[in-house]
Amino acid sequence: MKWKKICSMLLVCATTMSLFAGCGNSQTQESSEGSDSAGSDETILSLWTVFTGSDGDVLREIIDDYNETNEDGITVQVDIMDNDTLQSKLPSAISTGTAPSFVLVGIEYLQEYVENDSLEDISDFWEATGTNEDNYYENVVAKSYVGDKLYGVPMQYNLQYLYYNKDLFEAAGLDPDAPPATFEELEECAKALTDPDKGQYGLALPTDFGYYVQYLWGNGGDVINTSTNENLLNSDQNVETLTWLQELAQAGVSPEGLTSAEADTMFQSGQMAMTIAGPWNINILNDLGMNYGITAMPAGSDGAYSAEGGCSYMIPKGTDEATKEAVYKFMAYWLTDDVLKEWSMQNGFPVWSYSLLEDEDIKSNDILNSVSEASSIGRDWHLGYEYGSQIDNDVMAPMMESILSGGDVKTELQSASDRLDEILAQ
Amino acid sequence: MKKKHRKKLHIGGNIILFVVALLVFVPLVWLIVSSFKTDADVIKYPPAFLPEQWVLTQYKYVSEAIPVFSMLKNTVVFAGSVTIVSLIIDSLAAFAFARMEFRGKKVLFTVILMTMMVPFQIIMIPLYIEEYKLGILDTLLGLILPRASGAYGIYMLTSFFSRIPKSIEEAARIDGLNNFQIYHKIVIPLSKPALITLGIYHFMNNWNDLLYPMILTNSVENRTLSAGLAILVGSNSIKYGPTLAATVISIMPLLLLFLFGQRFFIEGTATGGDKE
Amino acid sequence: MKKQGKIKVKYQNTAYLFILPSMLILTVFVFVPLIAAFVISFLNMDLYMSDISLAGFDNFIKMFHDERMWGATKNTLIFTFAEVPLQVGVALLITMLMQRNTKFHKFLRASFYIPYVCSMTAISILWSMLLNSNSGMLAYLLKKIGVVMPNLLSDAHYAMAVVILVTVWRNFGYTLTILTAATLDIPNSLYEAADLDGATGWKKFIYITIPSIKQTIGFCIVTTFILAFQAFDQIYVLTGGGPQHKTETLVSYIYDRGFRTEHDLGYASAISVYLFIIIAVITIVMRRYLNREEQK
Numbered sequence: 001m002k003w004k005k006i007c008s009m010l011l012v013c014a015t016t017m018s019l020f021a022g023c024g025n026s027q028t029q030e031s032s033e034g035s036d037s038a039g040s041d042e043t044i045l046s047l048w049t050v051f052t053g054s055d056g057d058v059l060r061e062i063i064d065d066y067n068e069t070n071e072d073g074i075t076v077q078v079d080i081m082d083n084d085t086l087q088s089k090l091p092s093a094i095s096t097g098t099a100p101s102f103v104l105v106g107i108e109y110l111q112e113y114v115e116n117d118s119l120e121d122i123s124d125f126w127e128a129t130g131t132n133e134d135n136y137y138e139n140v141v142a143k144s145y146v147g148d149k150l151y152g153v154p155m156q157y158n159l160q161y162l163y164y165n166k167d168l169f170e171a172a173g174l175d176p177d178a179p180p181a182t183f184e185e186l187e188e189c190a191k192a193l194t195d196p197d198k199g200q201y202g203l204a205l206p207t208d209f210g211y212y213v214q215y216l217w218g219n220g221g222d223v224i225n226t227s228t229n230e231n232l233l234n235s236d237q238n239v240e241t242l243t244w245l246q247e248l249a250q251a252g253v254s255p256e257g258l259t260s261a262e263a264d265t266m267f268q269s270g271q272m273a274m275t276i277a278g279p280w281n282i283n284i285l286n287d288l289g290m291n292y293g294i295t296a297m298p299a300g301s302d303g304a305y306s307a308e309g310g311c312s313y314m315i316p317k318g319t320d321e322a323t324k325e326a327v328y329k330f331m332a333y334w335l336t337d338d339v340l341k342e343w344s345m346q347n348g349f350p351v352w353s354y355s356l357l358e359d360e361d362i363k364s365n366d367i368l369n370s371v372s373e374a375s376s377i378g379r380d381w382h383l384g385y386e387y388g389s390q391i392d393n394d395v396m397a398p399m400m401e402s403i404l405s406g407g408d409v410k411t412e413l414q415s416a417s418d419r420l421d422e423i424l425a426q
Numbered sequence: 427m428k429k430k431h432r433k434k435l436h437i438g439g440n441i442i443l444f445v446v447a448l449l450v451f452v453p454l455v456w457l458i459v460s461s462f463k464t465d466a467d468v469i470k471y472p473p474a475f476l477p478e479q480w481v482l483t484q485y486k487y488v489s490e491a492i493p494v495f496s497m498l499k500n501t502v503v504f505a506g507s508v509t510i511v512s513l514i515i516d517s518l519a520a521f522a523f524a525r526m527e528f529r530g531k532k533v534l535f536t537v538i539l540m541t542m543m544v545p546f547q548i549i550m551i552p553l554y555i556e557e558y559k560l561g562i563l564d565t566l567l568g569l570i571l572p573r574a575s576g577a578y579g580i581y582m583l584t585s586f587f588s589r590i591p592k593s594i595e596e597a598a599r600i601d602g603l604n605n606f607q608i609y610h611k612i613v614i615p616l617s618k619p620a621l622i623t624l625g626i627y628h629f630m631n632n633w634n635d636l637l638y639p640m641i642l643t644n645s646v647e648n649r650t651l652s653a654g655l656a657i658l659v660g661s662n663s664i665k666y667g668p669t670l671a672a673t674v675i676s677i678m679p680l681l682l683l684f685l686f687g688q689r690f691f692i693e694g695t696a697t698g699g700d701k702e
Numbered sequence: 703m704k705k706q707g708k709i710k711v712k713y714q715n716t717a718y719l720f721i722l723p724s725m726l727i728l729t730v731f732v733f734v735p736l737i738a739a740f741v742i743s744f745l746n747m748d749l750y751m752s753d754i755s756l757a758g759f760d761n762f763i764k765m766f767h768d769e770r771m772w773g774a775t776k777n778t779l780i781f782t783f784a785e786v787p788l789q790v791g792v793a794l795l796i797t798m799l800m801q802r803n804t805k806f807h808k809f810l811r812a813s814f815y816i817p818y819v820c821s822m823t824a825i826s827i828l829w830s831m832l833l834n835s836n837s838g839m840l841a842y843l844l845k846k847i848g849v850v851m852p853n854l855l856s857d858a859h860y861a862m863a864v865v866i867l868v869t870v871w872r873n874f875g876y877t878l879t880i881l882t883a884a885t886l887d888i889p890n891s892l893y894e895a896a897d898l899d900g901a902t903g904w905k906k907f908i909y910i911t912i913p914s915i916k917q918t919i920g921f922c923i924v925t926t927f928i929l930a931f932q933a934f935d936q937i938y939v940l941t942g943g944g945p946q947h948k949t950e951t952l953v954s955y956i957y958d959r960g961f962r963t964e965h966d967l968g969y970a971s972a973i974s975v976y977l978f979i980i981i982a983v984i985t986i987v988m989r990r991y992l993n994r995e996e997q998k
Contacts, residue, residue: 046645052658052665060491079646080491081657084942088961089644091749096558098644116750199471199836199845207856207945255836257856257945265666266836269469288466393963401946405858436903439799446796447813449871454816456839457828473839515723522720528713534721541732543981545932547953548974551960551967552738553731555751572731575724605716634821636935637957652821656939666831673827677820684819688812691819695879 042073043326046100048090050083053264054284058346066333074326090316094118099316102327104155107143107310111384114146120315120324123150128325129332136335137352143383144312152312153331156343157352158278159306159378160211161371162186162298166291168193168200168273179295183218183244186274186298190253193273204263204275205245205254207401210392211276211307213381215241218300223396226385229424233395234417241300242409249404256405267292278309279371282348286367294348294367296374306374307381344368350375387423395420461485461670468667484671491668492654493646494675501651501679503566504639505632508573509625515575517621520583521609525595535584542577546638554641564644573632579624586620587613619693626691633680651676739978742971749965761972771973773947774955775980781866781951782930789870790922793877797885798907811882814875825872826939830855833864858948861941865949869936873929877922884918885911920992927988931981952977 051059060078067075079100081089086105093099095118113119126133133141136154144152166176172192180186190202213223221237224230248254258266264281266272268288276297285292297306313331315324333339337356344351348367351357362368382388399416403409456475460468461484463477468484488494522528523535553572554563562568590613598608614621633652640653649657655672684691746757765771796814800807817825835841835853844851854860888911896906912919934953937943943950943958950958952973960970 054665056491077646084962085640085657087963088965091965092554092751092961093644095749095751096554096563098558098564100645116748117752118750199842255853257853258836259856262834262836265469266471269466269471269837271471271836284465389963398946401944405945443796443799443810447810450814450817450875453828453832454820456832469837471837472842473837475839515727519721519724522717526714526717526720528715528717531717534725538728540982540985541728541736543928543931543985544732544736544978545934545953545981547932547934547956548739548978549732549735550957551742551971551974552735556730556735556738571727575727577728580724605714605720609720630819634823636821636823636938641961652823656823669827670831673824677824680819681816684816688815692812692815692879693883695815695876695883 042075043323045074045076045102045323045326045330047076047078047102047104048086048100049078049080049104050086050106051080051104051280052082053280054287055280055347056080058283058343062334062339062342066330070329070333072326072329074329076330091116091118094316094318097318099318101319101323102313102315102331104311104313107152107154107312108383108388110144110152110312110314111146111386112389113314114151115386118317119151120317120319121149121151122153122315122324122328123148125150125153125328125331129328131332131335135354137354139378140310140352143308143310146384152314153335154352155311155313155334156349157308157310158280158349159308159375160214160276160278160297161294161306161374162274162276162296163267163281163285164189164274164293164295165267165270165272166293168270172273176293179293180274180298181295181304182298183215183300187244187248190248190274191251194251194253196252200271200273201255201266202253202273203248204258204260204267204272205249205404206258206260206263207404208259208397209263209276209400210260210396211381212245212396212400214276214297214305214307215245215300217305217379218298218302220300220302224382224385224391224420224424226380226382231417231420231424233420234413237302238413239409242403242413246403246406246409250406279348279350282367282371283346294370294374296377304377305379306377308378308383309381387426390423391420394423457670458674461667461674463667463670465665465667468670484667485675487665487668488658488671488675492658492672494651494654496647497649497651497654498679500566500648501633504569504650505629507566507570508632509628511570511574512576512579512628513621513625516579516624517583517587517614517617518609519575519580520587521605521613523580523584524587525590525608525613526605538577538580540577542581550637550641557642563642564648566648569639569642569648569650573628573638579628582624583617583620586617590616622690623695626695630680736978739971739974742968743975745968745971747966747968749961749967751967757968761969762976764969765972765976770947770950770955771952771976774950774952774973777862777947777949778931778951778953780862781933781949782927785866785869785930785933786923786926788866789874789877789926790919792870792874793881793922794912794919796874796878797881798904798911800882801885801903801907801911803886811875811879814878816875817872818876820872822869822872822935823939826868826936829864829868829871830940855941856945858945861945861949865936865940868940869930869933872936873926877926880918880922881915884915888914924988924992931984952980 047063049056049059060080063076063078083106086103087109090099090103090105110119125131137157140154140157144150144154162179164176164179169176169179169189174189174192180189186203193202194200216222216238219237219241221235221241222232224232249256255262255266260277263272263275264277267275267277267281268284268290270290279294282294297304313327313334315327319327335353337353337359340351340353340356341359341362343349344356345361345365345368348371350371351362351368356362382391385391395416398419399412402412459476462480462482464479464481464483467474467478523531557563557568557572560568562571594612594616595608598612603611635650636652636656639650640656643649643653646654655676658668658672743761744757744759746753746755746760800810832838832840833854835851841851852860854864892910892914893906896910901909932953933951934957937949937951937954938957941949943954956970956973956977959973960967
């Protein structure tokens, strides 16, 4: 009997709550709409982004700060989600008019969005906000252009770097100030740093790492020529590189079936001596007080290369003028030296603003210096190439997964090359 | 002889039960306890079961990163409304199927039963487009309406209603009650256990649902807890600590409800079974 | 519902009023989308919903040449036909051990129900952390006793098994509750008769309990089956369909093609139609079988 009473009470509560919530919701929606169109007191901007890591915390801090201090009555609401979710929600949100005011995603998606006509042309951004385009690295800004139209405002620029744990280097009798600079040294160090009894590994080789192309480049190989659509995957150099990687994996320098996220975590906990990743780990490593170093991707027989990446702010198609104007203001705010400086200082992202390079704090920051040094070997990995994500998902990822788990290199390379041919034939 | 044998069996059985209980409890306790660890503690190697120091950092982080309370409210509204509305609508339909005769009854009932086997993924794409055309995409109403009636509810209540003795109904008819009065004054009061069972079933399932609210809502204001947490931590979460805390937050409300009303959950589930 | 009253049956038109609200909802939100899924499967259409064109049977032809689709079909069947018997079997075993309705057993039953109260999402997150072979608790403990645990969730040999076991871990308490309730309804006189024959607990369970709750077991199998065919959350969180698509089921493949990558709604709908046909066939076969059982 008692339970029945409680049950009915609960149900009553739920109903009343739903009624209240219903009212509350419609009101808030109306009010925000009202202010949007009037553009007077308050403008609420929604921002979708993929910064689930510790850099997302810094991003939130900067935005909170902006919300409090800006004089235009703009409030930016950040919605952080993982990249898969965002990529699955955004296209449908744009086509149904429920898209956010702007998004912050990897520049590799820019091309696809533009092709599907889902982004606003923001070529007037520089003029409208009085921002000097020439103050920023040209190669960074260029990545937000399609043809001569601007579709994004760069937010950060990065390559992949080799992180190494100095304490573990010392413990293994290696020089903590001489990180590996070549593939041979990388192999030596990786083996020397592996100690299965302690659950310690030398070098992370995650199956879902998206930039194995860096190793291929190092020995003079490649995957595709994006301007001629030529399939370059099945080459002797690649066989050599991949065999080498497979032998490394079989030597046990990396746990089997590792994911990139796990690799990051293991590096943070001191179980992984070296890992290759973007700069987004720096903030949390500093927080944890790790004794680590950052250096450039080691060189193979052909040289050292690292895949370029970055994120840009983009405005979904169909955003109204008033909102767009407000987003411009925020984007221009991001490009000020103060904000870029905070972003680089806290997260260790390389600086790409000429005026900021002159800043004393920036000049004297060790981590930033090593990052900047390691940032001169950038190479374009199918950014803005229409089959880019398909190559990642259907060619590279399955190939690396099979090779790292012991599949025959030549066979796997052949079948990956066939898949690439299929994609190119479309 | 026999007694001894039976005793052995009894002890053996209890050992198995004990092991299963451990298998159930230890992971859950680990989850709750670990959510009070510091960042360094969470990823520490070798791992430790208990936190070195108990902190609320992870909870603070989660509540700053996502609007937990508004999501909680959405979830209550969504799961609560679906439960109530669908109980009303389904019981009305079930009454017709169980106690009345009408043309096309058999066909309709079979068709409804068939929809029970249709996974949401099959209709997900058109439903999304349809909600957009109706202008209820990304609203709580758009979450509630499609769930306001369902095959399982109709099926379960129909089989329950049809077991109410005909004599009770006939007596009511002699008293001059019409169909709606019979439904309202006789069938419903007699079916409370079935309604409670179904109510719990709906409430729990909608509370825990992931894909459905994730697809049909876009803005953070309309997001439910399950979807919000899944979106925050994603399929490959980078931050273990907040993930743990977020997971605990998402299961806590139902868990508490269960602890205080467990008899009621279990009896509800139990009545579900003998309906076939 | 007796047949003999055929002449007497009076159709009551008010019945339509009773079913109207639910028919309205089901039509708008189930039947129309279902038909629409069929239509979309014949279109070239992506998530951006611009440039829609007629595809004819292209999507279906592509589907039959798609290895991933066949893999997903296989995985769906593996998952269903392993998970359902396991879940019902484990629940039956424990029911057998808990036939006394003592306080202790009641407490255990409530405890076993707890995972079911938690969402599959939460349970999957929990297990993916525990099973992590590098920093996870379990791997560490196993290592201490000299067993090296592979990374179960990214190992093609084990991933599916783990997904199945996690599902069973969460759901068995639910089945258990239903089964136990049914066993408690069995009249004591049946057991007493068996006692006189000198039957042991185990034999009694096989020869008395199971036959008496046959219908309830059937109910559990059917409901578990329906849910197993739609399993998504645990796969989404635990493996995302990997490694090498070894845990990708049809529903997760539909999601992947339609929403996550490629955004190809036409193709995803074609797979939906295919899945619907499989389900319809299985349902019809199952209903036939159950009806025959009932008539026995």
